[in-house]
Amino acid sequence: MNSPVSTVAASAVNLSKIYGSGDSEVRALDNVSVDFATGEFTAIMGPSGSGKSTLMHCIAGLDELTSGSALIDGEDLSTMSDKELTTLRREKIGFIFQSFNLVPTLTAEENILLPLLLGNTEPNKAWVDRVIDTVHLRNRLSHRPSELSGGQQQRVAVARALASEPHIIFADEPTGNLDSTTGTEILTFMRKAVDELGQTIVMVTHDPVAASYSDRIVFLADGHVVDEMRDPTPERVLDRMKNLGN
Amino acid sequence: MFKNIDGYVRSTEVVEGEFGLQERTRIPLAMVEKVRNVPGVADVSPDIQAFARIIAKDGKPLGSEGNGPPTFGSVGEDFKGALWTIVDGRFPAGPKEVALDEASAKNGKYTVGDTVKVVAQSGSREFTLVGIASYGDVRSPGGATFALFDVETAAEFLGKPGFVDAILVVGDGTRTDEQLADDIDAMFDPSDKVETLTGAEITKETQDDIGQALSFFGIILSTFSYIALGVGSFVIYNVFSISAAQRQRENALLRAVGASRRQISRAMLTESVVVGLVGSVLGMLGGIGLSSALTALLKGLGIDIPSSGLVVTASTVVNTIVIGVIVTVLSAWLPARRAGKVPPLAAMRSTAIEVAQVGRTRTWIGLAAIALGLGVIGAVIGGLGTSWLGLGILFVFGGTIVLGPVIAPPVGRFLGTPAAKLRGITGVMARQNSVRNPKRTARTASPVLIGVALVTAVSALAASIKGQVNDIFTEQFKGDFAINFQSSGFGGLSPSLADGLNRIEGVESATGIGTLLVRIDGQGRLLTVITPSTIEGNYDIGLVGARYSDLDASGIFLSKDWSERNDKPVGSTIKVTLADASERTLTVRGLYENDDVAGNRVVSREMFAGANVQSFDFGVYVKKTADADAGEVRAALQKAVDDYGQGKLLSKQEYIDEQAGSVNQLLGLIYGLLLLSVVIAIVGIIITLLLSVFERQREIGLLRAVGMTKGQVRTTVRWESVITSLFGAVMGIVLGVGLGWTIVFALRDQGLTSFQVPVGTTVFIMVMSFVVGVLAAIYPAWRATKVNVLESLVTT
Ligand SMILES: Nc1ncnc2c1ncn2[C@@H]1O[C@H](COP(=O)(O)OP(=O)(O)OP(=O)(O)O)[C@@H](O)[C@H]1O
């Protein structure tokens, strides 16, 4: 979905993140500026320790910035209180983590509806139904996470991220713990969510194949944005990665 | 008490009843001079210690009725043994003079020269205060009050003219106390029936008496401490489970690099020994500090304890520490073993500290124990001795605690329903969390369960007793007013009070009921003393086929029950020995049914008229004439009672309420228990919640990431805590009501027939356990909000 006038869903402006101080100082992000367009599926790639997760956490309001600013839907996160950030995460952001995505005591359905239930918001029934059907979970709704396979659990996580109709979804290596078939399944759902449901997704990944499902790839190295790629294929990505490594 | 006394001469004749009641035969005053002339005797003083109540300037009697320190009348005169030293004025001389102990003078606002009213067995009388005395170095011994008279006045006013209780002797130092005692004894003929004790002997005897009186207190205290130890061990168990959990990775790593299971378990057990040692020592120091504080407090309240300071024996120290350490180590045993069992691989996994599954064997063991316990209780109800009851109850308790983890999930889910309904998803999660690890929930709830069960049981007992008392007096007390004295065997109302009240206009009859200690078949027994001429229509003891007027000076009424048990039908005779060693042969003139107040044996006041014995009334019952105005009669009665000086005038209903209210002492015990269990329960719940929060860091992190506010995190923890606490309370109430019913049933021979559920207490307990849950959750909930979202998401 490449609309000619693409609006910005989230962005980082001169964002820096420094861990520790003095000798042990680690500059995880160094003056990073990047935009994520609405309705686009963006992948973030880069070597281990390059700052991918950190960037995601900072933009998603999970971590504090050292300097610069992060914007979601035009709102500056750096000025928000913990309470405002929590509400923002609940209402405007969907999360998919690599593992341990679900609350073990809740059923699949409760997990899917969790952000809505926490916010006491009435779910959009038609939308939720559509999401559940999209990820094929209709007959698993009353199961608890321990009764679901790893792939099914990740699908529940995808459904949860979608259910609240968030402004943007962040996924940190969502397929990292899955075998390739299940991984492909999840990626297909995410692609579908963008194409059919009009979602905005930002996904951190190491896998060129996973990245090739996206519309655009942002490459990070040593806390800097070093490159970008549109309409990637696995081969081109692999190629670029090799260059980055050097 | 007798530290300056070398010898103590007294009668060998004594009547000893239950609960340490005793009355020794008085000896003639003439014996004093006889003892004084024994070679080696430096000084003698007659001793009298009898009931006497000093009325303060404001008209209120000093000292307390019932269980407080006693109120004495005694002899005060110059004597080398010097129990009393005058601090102001002089010792009394003559029938119109009195001296008071220092504290009483102060509390009664009296100074030398004032007129002081004193009440004794023979009635009340006014004296002139001529002296204020102190007892050794304390103002008044142990909170007791003392009115001191010269010998003749004391004998006449407090007991019988010409008689004293004992003779105190001081030697001139020419011979040992033993020798002196022998010499004095040699002066007397065996028919005089006196004995001489050395100073050391009488001191020891007195201390033993006091020790005995305190032993009931000791039993209550040790019950408290066993309960505290028991529930404390649950808490210790949880603490060590937590530290095992927190160190799981560390321990797994140690295992991976070659540490054996035993080494890891042993490290933890060593730690428990240290913890137990430190805890016990701290606890003991705290205890010593507390009792010093208590002594100081008592002193501040005017109750001086004339003892050589606080006694901390070596065995107390050793026992405290040994028991403390053993309990700690035993409680840490399982967690330590589990810590050792951690597989090396766990170093790479996230925390899963306790296996949550509940074994099937547990269900069976629990059910079997409960069944066995119920069986024993059933057998007791069916006629087996009540001493088995404790065993049955123990089995039911034990079984319930074993079964706790099995019951916890369904009950917890049920109790969590309101939370889930009211609080939405946070309530749902709290409910799930509370039953997530049933073993832990049950263990955490156990202190609550035990405390609540005990409190409920005792409340049920108290409620039943109250109900019973109410029924009894409503049925038996036919009059309109009562004058009441909370007697516990020492002192009471003078029999002359009832006589005076009978002369008041509008009073149809006033009748006193009292007690008399006698010996029957070598055993001390209390007789109930009535006045047959005035009791008719006023107080009903349920005579069967007899009338009050049948009771003459040589007659006795028996309860049906006692008559049957001792095979004493109407017409048979009973021999009683009075405290002055005289004997009476009494004929059974009739039987009665209501033995609740009247006890088993009733005699007429005439029976012991003129005898040298003590007898007080514990109550005077008054019936007004049909046409008299209740208010006027009451006012007249009140004036008479005020003139007399002590006793409490009550209407019929007030009297009944007050009788039922004496059960409140039992309730005081309950509140002690309640407080103890509340404290332990809170500590236990805090620890368990901390453990849970620690285990669920990742989950909490995840929830925070997807939008759970800190407030919601707190709500979840709080409701989990409340559900756990309520679980304990509900189980405890069920057990406690059952226990209470069983005890009431077992006591049916003591006259308890109606079982009452303590509804008020039950509601109060539920509210309390809710509050306990909320309070206990404060810190763990705060900790839960401090969970680092990122850290918990990043750790894999
Ligand atoms: N809490 C922290 N304290 C100190 N340094 C940190 C912390 N979190 C991350 N870092 C450092 O910041 C840098 C970026 O880390 P980040 O987790 O963002 O990398 P990444 O690109 O996600 O790596 P990977 O592909 O391995 O997940 C690394 O050098 C890391 O060591």
Ligand SMILES: [Mg+2]
């Ligand atoms: Mg990462």
